[in-house]
Amino acid sequence: MLLVLNVGNTAISAGAFAGEELRFVAQTATRKGATAFDLALHIRQALALAGGGEEPFSGAILSCVVPSLRQAAAEAADLLVRPGGRRLVLGPGVKTGLDIRTQNPAATGSDLVALAVGALTLAGGPCAAFSLGTATAAVALGEGGALRGTAVMPGLALSLEALRERAACLPEIALEGRVAPRPRRHARRDGRAAAGGAGDGLPPLPLRAVGSPGAALLPGALPLKRAPVAAGARGHLSEKYSGAAAGRIAPALLSQNMRCIPPFMRERQQEECAVSKTRRKTTTLVQMALLAALIAVLSAVPWLGYINLGFINATTVHIPVIIGGILLGPKAGGVLGGFFGLTSLLKNTFQPNLSSFVFSPFYGVGETHGNLWSLVICLVPRILIGVAAGLCYRAIARGGRRKTAAMAVAAVAGSLCNTLLVMGGIYLFFGPAYAAAQGVDYGALFGWIAALVGTVGVPEALVAAVLSTAVCRPLLALQGRGSPQAGR
Incomplete structure (x- = not known):
């Protein structure tokens, strides 16, 4: 099986693939200062609780946006892969075949590359994709699958935490249930207006940036029951993904994005070879x-x-x-x-x-x-x-x-x-x-x-x-x- 790891600031998402089938998905909290053995142990235990076995993986793909954990995460992937297996770490020097047309392609993070490749493979272009984690990352793909723009914004949980700390009269806000925009008087009672407004504004902006309507995919790492996407945003979701993306954050999509990297690389490499x-x-x-x-x-x-x-x-x-x-x-x-x-x-x-x-x-x-x-x-x-x-x-x-x-x-x-x-x-x-x-x-x-x-x-x-x-x-x-x- 193939192991895919996405090491974020809040959580580590792990998925296991057998061929094209996603078998297991698990998440564990990111621990700053963790060693390679700590990370390997927590990932293995999380996958075991999700139904995974104890056999080593045939290969691993790693994306890490935490510089202090990058080396430890790479070593942890090596520990989880059987001897002779291959390990791919997304980063500078790795040719994914993605046509990056941003102002500074070299500065595009590995998580954004994985998100763009996954969105392009699943929905095609033009489309927009969002990763709802500690930070909200967005990518906009234009015609031909070119990566036209990226954005990193404060994450929903991080924004709500800052709002709670700065606004003394607001109660603690929970990101669960329906989060559509509501009148201000209701916002004082349930504190969901900020999340709803943020979700309502996400898809239209990147889709307008690429010049044509398309799909909006929202994989994420936050432990939410429902995605903060209001009714106005749902009109930008493709019919194929509207149920899963608008109604529920699917952690499996993080693994799907990572899993799409090798086939996408092969397709682009075949084109380049031709x-x-x-x-x-x-x-x-x-x-x-x-x-x-x-x-x-x-x-x-x-x-x-x-x-x-x-x-x-x-x-x-x-x-x-x-x-x-x-x-x-x-x-x-x-x-x-x-x-x-x-x-x-x-x-x-x-x-x-x-x-x-x-x-x-x-x-x-x-x-x-x-x-x-x-x-x-x-x-x-x-x-x-x-x-x-x-x-x-x-x-x-x-x-x-x-x-x-x-x-x-x-x-x-x-x-x-x-x-x-x-x-x-x-x-x-x-x-x-x-x-x-x-x-x-x-x-x-x-x-x-x-x-x-x-x-x-x-x-x-x-x-x-x-x-x-x-x-x-x-x-x-x-x-x-x-x-x-x-x-x-």
Whole structure:
């Protein structure tokens, strides 16, 4: 079960939930100077008298407006929660998802936040909610559930106590029975006019503040039999809550407000996650477009992206693909690698060299022409550059450590993946034709390819490691995406 605690200046309200069902509600007096064990004992005993068992709770949610008891109440919640259970204390830094549009959102108390979330969940907006405790707290919610305003006023019991102390002729006032406004002569007899007038004026003001009619909810902590709400105020109560709220203060609503915090947080967090996910997708697409444009520039500028060695092209076009795999993940790296493959196909078709037939099915030398295996050699190794780089970086940099080494290893892995697969594909599918085009005996072709990998492929990998690390480190630091989960 989930324990919810509202520690006020007068009373501590506690509720226990099993799923969405409120099982037990109890109240105990607030004792200043109480220790964590005192609070835990009184709360447990109160819940036991209300029908609760002795088993520990699976989690707890705490709202405390008494600074001197905040730490003790948090420790008491820990004592009541079973080992491994979670405890949430409403306060600064806790993201409830509530859209607070007051002048100073940081100064909004945890009790007001819980009251607003509960009212928004139960009645929607616009609405007003009041907490009738030592102080009367009010929140006004506008369209869309935004918290437009809050107010804290002297509580009814506190006001009546001050009136009794200052007005010697008035008898002691009891907050019970009907409390509608009555003539002054009756007020002298029963002393209820002040309470009735206060209750009569509460709902209209916040509802007018949010600009449209709505519901008014009145949970509270005072031990009253009836809420001090006169007939004029009842017109502002929604039909759904008029019976419970206008006729009787329901301490259970305090627990309901607190219980609404986790589902409300989840709903708002899901909305924020959806917006954040859309932004991440847009950012990823923009970054991929920039890297694709860089690949296009490197491919188009002579001796920049493709360096013609006569017998084969050395390349630097794979470096943006590696950067994309590290920054954006293996999927984005694979897409960029496919774009690199297309530029290689165009390059070997329209600006061929002696070995271009192994990369383009549209080019041939004498009787030797490229075929479908040319497309495989041209595209598949280039796609795997980004995939290999992204996976290597994610595996090595897991946990946020060794990021620089992970970048270098990922760059070398991506580059060598391209070189080994390209040269291996040439040997398997175009061995004799490639040997003839290069003027090399077929029996010596394997050693010739191995020498080519050592003299061209290894320098390509080393250059890729240096440049990719130099580019990725500041970009990851700038974007705050230094974890291996950055490009998921």
